Amino acid sequence: MSDAAAAKGEHGHEHPWYLAHHFDSIDVQNYAVRLGMWLFLGTEVLLFAGLFLGYTVYRWLYPLAFQAASRELSLGMGTFNTVVLITSSFFVALGYHAIKENKLKKCVAWLALTIICAGIFLVVKYFEYAHKFHVGQLPGKHYTFEGIQSPGANMYFSVYFLATGLHAFHVIVGASILAWLMVRVHKGKYGPHYYVPVELGALYWHLVDLIWIFLFPLLYLI
């Protein structure tokens, strides 16, 4: 195991490779990185908050147009994607559990399944987007859809594309982080002695999931 490979600190004291030498102990370091991650997740929530504000304002201004435009989304695809994402959150939690139990192969497998779910989500999203481009529902100057012609529909699709687009970007980032973690787990870098990076990656993935859980009813189920 790699924790046997101890790095020599600059003060001459010994510490394992995963303990940065400006921290007193692994407990302090774990506390620090966890706190840092939670703060970062807070910034992510506030990043999306502006779009949720936009949704609130425009839905209040154009309730009927929002309702009509919402019918244009594919409820089936949205529901399928919701199930996929929630399942992926379950997988990543199992992966976190596995690394704590020192089951490296299982952890790699759970992370791989999570990434596959992310891929499925993105493929479905691609088909949804492609359909909307095709029928001219991209808002703004490209909006040529004749089904609903009201400024409210334009606003609905603005919020839809901005929010789901930003979310899809987060899915890509999250999946990339999980892929990187998967490689590191496979190399044996983590184990019961040091599993916090997997925990943080899983936390990030849960946030990606959570944002979708808010977006889905707001956009699809009105």
Add this chain to the structure above:
Amino acid sequence: MAQSPSSTSAPASTMAMAPDAAPSLPEISFINADRGIKSWLFTLDHKRIALMYLVLTMLAFLLGGIFAMALRVEHLTPDKTIMGANTYNRMFTLHGVVMIFMFMIPAVPGIFGNFCLPLMLGAKDVAFPRLNLLSVYVYAVGAGLLLYAVAAGGVDAGWTFYAPYSLSTPSTLFPALLGIFVIGFSSILTGLNFIVTVHTMRAPGMTWMRMPLFVWAAYATSIIQVLATPVIGLTSLLVGIERVFGFGFFDPARGGDPIMFQHMFWFYSHPAVYIMVLPSMGVISELVTSVSRKNMFGYKMIAYSSLGITFVGFFAWGHHMFVTGQSALDNGAFAIISMLVGVFTAIKVFNWVMTMYRGSIAIRATLVYVCGFLFFLVFGGMTGIAVATVSLDVHWHDTYFVVAHFHFIMVGAVITAFFGAIHYWFPKMFGRMYHEGWAMVAAAFIVLGFNATFVPQFLLGNLGQPRRYYMYDDKFWALNVASTAGSTLLALGVLIIIIYLIYALKYGSIAGDNPWGAAGLEWKTSSPPPKHNFITPPICDEEPYTYQKKGEEVEHVVV
């Protein structure tokens, strides 16, 4: 005036504390521990990162200052003086953008936060040194994008980028918006790092109620940086997307709501004022005890009032929008919340003044900056209460009165604290003293020049001169000339500072570990500090700012 510190002897306070120790520079410090350009560019040392911030933000300050001087020269005459109307619009936009996003927001946390926070807490470094280095480079990339926007034609939408004009202006807005978005990441990284550092990196014995007040202020600032900055990031991104794709999110022609842009913009940009001024308040807390050689009066109140400003600062943004047709209820609520900021600020001011009362005050440049800061903060704060009053604001909105008000806080207070901090920690950073006489002269230039620049602007605004107008009525001429004259004094003061500080880097007398006889862990290590801050890990075993023991009188030292 003060003693002449250009002589080779150390200041009296050090001599009083350690009469037999002739100060000398430590042989190995963080400055020369590693050599070569790479050791600076890839450093993880918070002190070196602080110096990188010092250089970058000072360059930004000079650039923003040049824009400001160009604006003042333009206003020497009511009509065209040196530039056309379009250039003028670009100039005031860039002055605002550069000063706010490239100087005031990153400067005090980036330089003094980075340098002092771990030292004050007795830590080896900040919690995430790599993120810290990343924040410098992210800042540099964002600043580069802003400069590219300047070079590629400039931006004329004002630093506020109000929709719908910002959606249609032909100037190169997109790179500037992207620059603001990117610089925001740098700000978030710094804030996140500081919060975690305060929580996890304190030395043994360093309880929350023993932390220096600068740390409290930096902590309060960091909360704003972490929670508010993502919103401006998204907002600037949305405006950029609008310009590229024309979604119409803020465009009334397509059903969008431009007022929502203002809400989202000020949700960040009002708390951002406290990102600028809270660290400055922290600096003044440090300076005021050191210069008075007296324990802090009302330590807890100052600490908590920083958090108080953070909290109410998040709910005051609507006072920028009194004339947008907000409901009377909203206006009233935002007005009252805004005035609460004044309450917390006043708590600080009274405590600072009480700290100075019956202290043994040293007449130094830092004292001049403390006094200047107190005046600017009180004057700017009181006019802030005035413009937070809805009925008055309707009259003053978008006039020079508002310009003068926020310059009193964001320039007067922040600049005096910034230069006060540079003078206070310069010996710690570089191990050498600057020339105290010149420092007093420059400080006087800055305080007087600032008043001469912006007091006339209060009068102009009250007479009705609108802000951002290229031309003005002849009746405003005399006061505009007075303002420009004042700004040259201010600029001269800054130039003097830069000259004698650069001179002092090489030729200043050796400072010693604690030239001010100040309390605090950062003064217990060598000047400049070693690479890992302390030779032996420090333990905090006394209350903060212990200049006297309980019940002990202030010993009056004549300098």
